[in-house]
Amino acid sequence: MTAxxxxxRLREPRERVSPRARLMWATTACVEALVLVTVxxxxxxxxxxxxxxxxxxxxxxxxxxxxxxxxxxxRYRVHRWEVTATAVYTQTGWWVRERRIAPMSRIQTVxxxxxxxxxxxxxxxxxxxxxxxxxxxxxxxxxxxxxxxLVDRLTAQADAVPGDAT
Numbered sequence: 001m002t003a004x005x006x007x008x009r010l011r012e013p014r015e016r017v018s019p020r021a022r023l024m025w026a027t028t029a030c031v032e033a034l035v036l037v038t039v040x041x042x043x044x045x046x047x048x049x050x051x052x053x054x055x056x057x058x059x060x061x062x063x064x065x066x067x068x069x070x071x072x073x074x075r076y077r078v079h080r081w082e083v084t085a086t087a088v089y090t091q092t093g094w095w096v097r098e099r100r101i102a103p104m105s106r107i108q109t110v111x112x113x114x115x116x117x118x119x120x121x122x123x124x125x126x127x128x129x130x131x132x133x134x135x136x137x138x139x140x141x142x143x144x145x146x147x148x149x150l151v152d153r154l155t156a157q158a159d160a161v162p163g164d165a166t
Contacts, residue, residue: 021141
């Protein structure tokens with residue numbers, strides 16, 4: 001009689017997103033922080049809609065700068081992806097880490113998107129929609145050419161699997 005096999009472990013996916021994703025996330029965070037600090041510092045006091053003391057605006061600016069400095073490199077270390085012959089595997093999050101696997105047989109659509117800031121860095125997002133209540137898998141921050149090739153690859157692989165993805 002043979003010993004039972006060891007249970008499979010959920011491991012980190014092998015592929016990283018593009019290193020330029022850090023710049024994209026930092027740029028996005030800077031734009032959001034600039035808008036937030038501007039609203040707090042200028043619009044509020046001028047319209048008397050949101051009177052904020054100067055020390056609070058300064059504290060908000062420091063917190064925003066810390067966010068811009070810490071979160072993009074942290075996200076880059078965590079965000080990973082991998083495609084095998086049988087599944088798409090992602091790991092996301094910067095605060096809460098989430099690992100998801102979508103079997104090829106469950107893939108319904110594969111989408112490619114490029115936001116305005118992503119286009120500046122030649123980056124894209126690939127979204128894999130499945131027949132799952134958990135929602136789509138997103139791979140954010142891929143090199144644009146790699147994302148387009150991945151869409152083609154996933155489409156071909158999912159099409160080769162028999163069934164209707166439900």
